[in-house]
Amino acid sequence: MISRRDFLLFSSCVLASSQAAAQLPPNIAALRQAALEEAIRKVVGDAQVRPGKVKLDLPPLIDNGNTVPLSVTVDSPMTEADHVKAIHIFTEKNPQPFVISAHLGPRSGRARISTRARIADTGKVIAIAQLSDGSYWSDTVSVVVTLSACLEDGLI
């Protein structure tokens, strides 16, 4: 038979732990957001990133975050005067936001790359293209991940 004292002690512990758990995610989310912004800042500097021209293609619902096929296509003639210099891919929820930085040139013919990424959790995936005129364009896709990559480390 559980005493009144034990019950109160137990329930307060449960309440305290659930509150602690509730406080954790916003902190991590804020850290992740800061890390993402810093990573993008590192690539683009002070330049403005505008949405458009870039098409990021990946499945909106991901069963297995360990291998997510994705492709990026940029609307560009790929000539000497006007071409895509680099394509960068970032994720919002990974411990490190960088996925890949690919460097292209007029000899690429088409501005299109595809690869496979690990995505830790439901969130945004961002592709940023750097054009030869120095402008940056981006596309953002929100994805839902059922089985996340790096699940066991408790970082998410």
Added chain:
Amino acid sequence: MARVVVNVPASAKRGEVIEIRTLAGHVMETGFRRTERGVLIPRDIITRFVCTYNGVEIFSAELHPAMAANPLISFTTVATESGALEFRWTGDNGYAVTESAKISVA
């Protein structure tokens, strides 16, 4: 051990845009995972990939832990002349693999 696969068309017309697919067999250990005893598994990934066409660099990439295991990279290039494409992957713990493919351009 270190196995890589590249897929390049054997022949192409001059000026044609060809797709090149590359795959490197590698665990791409992120450095964020732990063993069941709680010991952090050190990072072991491919960090850089470069492709040259008759000695001229046409594509390169920096890879990060968020790349899936056995990194697949697919890109395009203009078939300019017959010759050889060289692919080079380098990474942690002295990982370095090269592969080449021939293409004949008509």
